[in-house]
Amino acid sequence: MRRAMANERLRGAMAKAQADVEAITKATGVDPKTVQRWLNGRVPHPPHRWAIASLLREDEGYLWPAARPDLSPGAEATSEVVAAYGHRADIPNTVVRPHGRRTAAD
Numbered sequence: 001m002r003r004a005m006a007n008e009r010l011r012g013a014m015a016k017a018q019a020d021v022e023a024i025t026k027a028t029g030v031d032p033k034t035v036q037r038w039l040n041g042r043v044p045h046p047p048h049r050w051a052i053a054s055l056l057r058e059d060e061g062y063l064w065p066a067a068r069p070d071l072s073p074g075a076e077a078t079s080e081v082v083a084a085y086g087h088r089a090d091i092p093n094t095v096v097r098p099h100g101r102r103t104a105a106d
Contacts, residue, residue, distance in 0.1 A: 007038060027052060
């Protein structure tokens with residue numbers, strides 16, 4: 001069985017905000033054991049993540065990167081990009097340059 005890694009980002013954000021397990025339980029309405037599970041690597045359900053992120057004044061994607069794969073590097077195209085350019089071939093050359101090379105116009 002694969003064991004989850006501790007959530008050091010959550011632990012650090014709690015320390016920075018001077019919030020303890022009790023503060024998290026009050027904000028989310030869960031048992032202290034559940035908060036310990038989150039500190040040990042479990043990912044809370046979205047409403048709990050939002051409440052904790054708000055309490056700690058941190059971004060949800062920072063505290064639980066795995067819960068927000070849309071924010072990670074190399075993530076699938078967002079709906080906005082897909083809506084703007086349905087296919088890769090539709091993107092004009094002026095928008096995307098191969099391998100980061102500059103064009104003569106730059």
